[in-house]
Amino acid sequence: MDAVKNKNITIIGVPLHYGADRKGVDLGPDAIRGANLHERLQALGYSLEDLGDLNVRRSLQPPAPGEKLKYLGEIARVNQDLCETVSAEMGKGRFPLVLGGDHSIAIGTIKGVLQRVKRLGVIWFDAHSDVNTHLTTGSGNIHGMSLAAALGYGHPDLISIGGAGLKLQPENVVIIGARSIDPGEREFLKAKGIKVFTMHDIDRYGMKQVMEDAMDIVSNGTDGVHLSLDLDGMDPWDAPGVGTPVSGGMSYRESHFAMELLFERNLLVSAEFVEVNPMLDRHNKTAVAAVELIGSAFGERIL
Numbered sequence: 001m002d003a004v005k006n007k008n009i010t011i012i013g014v015p016l017h018y019g020a021d022r023k024g025v026d027l028g029p030d031a032i033r034g035a036n037l038h039e040r041l042q043a044l045g046y047s048l049e050d051l052g053d054l055n056v057r058r059s060l061q062p063p064a065p066g067e068k069l070k071y072l073g074e075i076a077r078v079n080q081d082l083c084e085t086v087s088a089e090m091g092k093g094r095f096p097l098v099l100g101g102d103h104s105i106a107i108g109t110i111k112g113v114l115q116r117v118k119r120l121g122v123i124w125f126d127a128h129s130d131v132n133t134h135l136t137t138g139s140g141n142i143h144g145m146s147l148a149a150a151l152g153y154g155h156p157d158l159i160s161i162g163g164a165g166l167k168l169q170p171e172n173v174v175i176i177g178a179r180s181i182d183p184g185e186r187e188f189l190k191a192k193g194i195k196v197f198t199m200h201d202i203d204r205y206g207m208k209q210v211m212e213d214a215m216d217i218v219s220n221g222t223d224g225v226h227l228s229l230d231l232d233g234m235d236p237w238d239a240p241g242v243g244t245p246v247s248g249g250m251s252y253r254e255s256h257f258a259m260e261l262l263f264e265r266n267l268l269v270s271a272e273f274v275e276v277n278p279m280l281d282r283h284n285k286t287a288v289a290a291v292e293l294i295g296s297a298f299g300e301r302i303l
């Protein structure tokens, strides 16, 4: 089962903001749909189903001061739901395209894909590495912990989603575009041997080389690749509508080119586009960028 040859896509919206503890990113799925997502994919010959948005239970209590796992209950619940939905769609031979919502939803997406593809590669496109746990986080925001959780590290309520023991292997994961890594995360990445292509590497070697190396790593010994794309990986000039912007990111062209190269290698079995926050955006620019990157990843070309 592979992305580009799989012409059946299921779109799943996850209007979650609790992992970012900041309002607006819950409006991401509709902003992305509103930027003509369906039309663009249909024009490429894909057959779509859109399940709408998963239900997010509302919290009536603010987190306690200093809480290290803010909104854990709400986040774990929707991720369990997402995991089951992704797994069910893949079981029908469909390609899950998940729209965030904050990046904590990667836990549910990846766990669901892992139920179908045991040896899974992941490309994590992000300004951040999201490998904090409740023991290292400064913010307590779970969107900064999702990659660690998918690797099997963190709170039991997060790592047990989808079944105990279901996890990524560090050698099958690459991070691209990183430029903001916390001290605890740096240690984690080193200890686990996770390959990070920082902005420095993209400057030095160019996006073509970085993507080729990245795709070699994630496809080596795996049966499929998941793309987890945080829009804050792009430069805030091109994607201003994100909650945790970091200057000096991937340009519009670099990001597109990365998606085009991904399509050419035909590795993807699933993808998610997260952290679009329309309340912080200008003219829906970030949602439009998301749809354009999705278009390129699914085969759009200029000529």
Ligand SMILES: NC(=[NH2+])NCCC[C@H](N)C(=O)O
Pocket: 102, 103, 104, 128, 130, 132, 137, 138, 139, 140, 141, 143, 144, 145, 182, 230, 232, 244, 275
């Ligand atoms: N998915 C994201 N935008 N993550 C940002 C994480 C920022 C910071 N490292 C934290 O743990 O809070």
Ligand SMILES: [Mn+2]
Pocket: 126, 127, 128, 230, 232, 233, 244
């Ligand atoms: Mn990020």
Ligand SMILES: [Mn+2]
Pocket: 103, 126, 128, 130, 143, 230
């Ligand atoms: Mn992220």
